[in-house]
Amino acid sequence: MSKARPPRVRAHWVVLAVLLLGLAMALTIQGYLHHLAGIGDDAAPTGGQAGSVPPGVSQGGPIVDARGDAVRAVRPPDRTLALTFDDGPDPEWTPQILDVLAKHHVHATFFVVGSAAIENSGLVQRMAAEGHELGVHTLTHVDLGTAPPWRRQLEIAGAQDVITGITGHAATLLRPPYSSENDAVTDGTWAAIQAAADQGYLTVLTTLDGEDWQRPGTSAIERNLTPSNGQGQVLLLHDGGGDRSQTVAALDSLLGKLSDQGYRVTTVGDAVGISSMRAANPAERVSGTAFVWGVQLSDAVIAAISWALVASGVVTVVRAVLVVGFAARHRRAAQRAMGAARGRRRINAPLRHGIIEPVTVIVPAYNEAAGIEAAVRSIAASTHPVEVIVVDDGSTDATSEIVESLGLPSVRLIRKENGGKPSALNAGLQAASHDIVVMVDGDTVFEPDTVRALIEPFADPRVGAVSGNTKVANRSGILGAWQHIEYVVGFNLDRRLFDVAECMPTVPGAIGAFRRDALVRIGGVSDDTLAEDTDLTMALCRDGWRVVYKDDARAWTEAPATLGALWKQRYRWCYGTLQAMWKHRGAVVQGGQAGKLGRRGLGYLLVLQVLLPLFAPVVDVFAVYGLIFLDPLRIAALWLVFLAVQLLMAAYAFRLDRESLRPLWTLPLQQFVYRQLMYLVVIQSVVTAFAGVHLRWHRMERYGSLRVPPAPQT
Structure with missing residues (x-):
């Protein structure tokens, strides 16, 4: 009988622990020498x-x-x-x-x-x-x-x-x-x-x-x-x-x-x-020199960190101002578009939405038995005519049987050997009958008007893809509330900014609409990265298409219910995004829509979603240092100011999405647990990318909690 292998500690966690320990030592030395006593x-x-x-x-x-x-x-x-x-x-x-x-x-x-x-x-x-x-x-x-x-x-x-x-x-x-x-x-x-x-x-x-x-x-x-x-x-x-x-x-x-x-x-x-x-003597010389150099190094490190903290604070404030300002601008543009649509409705009712042709909805499914019925029924009940293609990508559960048993006339099932999500999407794309295709994850449900709202921007021939508004369905419990806040405040505020700046980097897999000929022109959905949705969106931008965001096209998706499942999901997302950013780095020197993606979108992702999270553990360690060695009241006051800015920005985002403000009571707690988890995900993803390790696909566990919530009152 073979002995159980001990759990393997990944080298990058050891490196991170050593770096944080070294930083803690430098801060301790700095605090002791300069703040515990004085002349x-x-x-x-x-x-x-x-x-x-x-x-x-x-x-x-x-x-x-x-x-x-x-x-x-x-x-x-x-x-x-x-x-x-x-x-x-x-x-x-x-x-x-x-x-x-x-x-x-x-x-x-x-x-x-x-x-x-x-x-x-x-x-x-x-x-x-x-x-x-x-x-x-x-x-x-x-x-x-x-x-x-x-x-x-x-x-x-x-x-x-x-x-x-x-x-x-x-x-x-x-x-x-x-x-x-x-x-x-x-x-x-x-x-x-x-x-x-x-x-x-x-x-x-x-x-x-x-x-x-x-x-x-x-x-x-x-x-x-x-x-x-x-x-x-x-x-x-x-x-x-x-x-x-x-x-x-x-x-x-x-x-x-x-x-x-x-x-x-x-x-x-x-x-x-x-x-x-x-x-x-020699030993005393070595000890003394090492001590002096160690203190001088700690001083240099703290000086560098202090400047970096100032820079990160400026970036955080600028980001808050930008996303709120662009969100307000996006809202005004949406209101103008809504007013124009009402005018068209009075003139010519059949053309009130701009797009009246049916669309194809592709649902890639691998072992989605827990939620596939709710997903398909919700899509088939759309107020806009749809063709629903469910692509069973080699499921080993009852996914196909459930879809067939529904007996819905607008739903078609395609069975294929397991080849991954991009393969399933491409199979659905080949079978699509209509010029506009909507891609939906198998753990997502639509509201009746979601498809209609999602495809409205295609009245503009420059638009090649549209991102919908993803909502967390299982938001009960503190982990669900934290993810709900992240979706509303983080993802959706950023998408409004990206829309106005014309540099949308991701149409989420949970809800996105595309021109079929645009997808065919770029070769369909690529499997080069683990974030096929980000890769696909960036490819469309580089091909000259505009990608926009429709906040009233809502899709409800299951979020991870455990920290382990959340880690796996975000690890794949982050690693895949890094892959897509590297793959499309050439956009930085291109013109037109590609250049906007490269210089605006990729720059934003690099600073806000890669570099800033990498620096975040240092900020937390420095905060502890401030509480011990500096003025704890001043440090606490600064944290409260930061939290107040976060709360105000969150409240604004929730109002834009017409969401109840009640979940925001969990926001202060989010700063102590959830935020650190997301930062560690970024660190692991960056280290994995630099190490050249090929990360395999992590499939999220399904819980069967999907229900279609009532649409918010407009």
């Missing part, structure tokens, strides 16, 4: 217990060595000043400070914030090249005294990786953000100092704070930093976090005065006689 004009936190802080630390020198069992806290020798800068580098103020230091031939210690260092890596390289000392000031300027242990580790290690990745050297000095003098060390800060010491860091506090973050004026900053008794000090200034123009001016003046007073101004390491930076 600003703020003072050190006040208060907090200090019961566990050793007296040697709280009353000792500003350079704390907590490595090992004995804790030492020392200060620079007399008349030696360690000059330190926090919160940089900053692209505006750090270069000016470096210029002042170079002018006075002074080296300083810069405690850099990792996120700022990545954005200004050139300045960090300049600091190292000019002999300045670098220290760790965490990755995102977080308060280590209140951060949990995991974040302390991440913040310190991340900042160290940044310094190593940019300079090739590792720092051993650390200054916790928001720290100040020794007597301000709290229990939380002391715990962070001890944790850092376990990793080999010396902690540098301060003795003289310039308080330049308050911008008290150049003179005040100088006074705050001027020693009074010749004792060694650690001076604190800032090269980032805000406007540092006063800092630059005060530094230039102060360095001159301190030199005249005989003070030596230098780095922390030089002040206490230690080497605070060492050459990183």
Whole structure:
């Protein structure tokens, strides 16, 4: 007995999962570095217990060595000043400070914030090249005294990786953000100092704070930093976090005065006689470089996505404006045509519809026993004279027997071996007796006036095909409601636009009418693609025919009742549409009707039905990012605005189709499930197309739910 084969995971889903995981990681990095913390004009936190802080630390020198069992806290020798800068580098103020230091031939210690260092890596390289000392000031300027242990580790290690990745050297000095003098060390800060010491860091506090973050004026900053008794000090200034123009001016003046007073101004390491930076080993270099490049790559990805989001938002708004505007124009044209028809009716009743000859209705049927009776009876009951040809394409159920048992005089049955839907349609086309043929799927029912309304546009000799209005018959349940909304809002609004723009790409298989000689001229229905209706429509456009839309020619069809069945149907539709678009890509450079299809129709399909859905998962991931790292209220407000636009557009489409607005309550839910499903269908179809895989026909399950609903009141 053979073992059951495990389910095979398709490679493109693995690729998609990896890409989305990579995007999620990039967004997480971006959000952590730029939105969970920040550098600003703020003072050190006040208060907090200090019961566990050793007296040697709280009353000792500003350079704390907590490595090992004995804790030492020392200060620079007399008349030696360690000059330190926090919160940089900053692209505006750090270069000016470096210029002042170079002018006075002074080296300083810069405690850099990792996120700022990545954005200004050139300045960090300049600091190292000019002999300045670098220290760790965490990755995102977080308060280590209140951060949990995991974040302390991440913040310190991340900042160290940044310094190593940019300079090739590792720092051993650390200054916790928001720290100040020794007597301000709290229990939380002391715990962070001890944790850092376990990793080999010396902690540098301060003795003289310039308080330049308050911008008290150049003179005040100088006074705050001027020693009074010749004792060694650690001076604190800032090269980032805000406007540092006063800092630059005060530094230039102060360095001159301190030199005249005989003070030596230098780095922390030089002040206490230690080497605070060492050459990183190869593993540290690789880790640091990878970290820096990873963050820079994530920044680039997010920047690109941000621009793409703006573009997609613009496209979405433009699309909404276009479809609503063109739908209104289509409605006005239909009303004018209706008025003209009423005028003809008063003049000459037999010619009131323009077309009075019978038409042939072709129904391709393969295992359609569940709904074929309802379909055929509804078509045979048309108010316009019809010849109904049912082509049984090798059914293995009772489809043929059901059709024969109806005994309808206008219905003819053709049996043939299974050859696919295009083959069945071509067989019906050969047997057709009339100049206009209507093609109908076997799971579709007509209203009595559907055929009459459908063929009216053929009074115009330029028209080669007419698309009807497909309605979802089994719209009960939330999945049926979602598909009902999609048919009314998506398909039918687009068809109105395509009609006005003269670039209709698809006459649906559920209801379409054609000139028989036009079909014969293009070689009938092709089996080159899985979307034979789209392929056929595009071929007619390229042959110079106009294709129009009749919204009052209604057909009721069964929609998939399960997500699995829906996936199979839409996968075939989407893949077949891609095939047809590629087959007819030459229309882009043609003129006339072909050019309108190529440049308008194919362009619309490419942007709105291929590229935008491909980008949609990124939008959803970015929305989650915004809720976590940005302003959730603003993100929610933007989503509500988007939903409001969708609802307004849907309400307008439902009014055009004279549909009840009740199903629109499901529209918000549609955004969370149905929309993502359709996007994944597009992704799978595109990947399948690029992989060159030949997709086989997926036949939809029939449910036998077809009934002819009463026609809407006009």
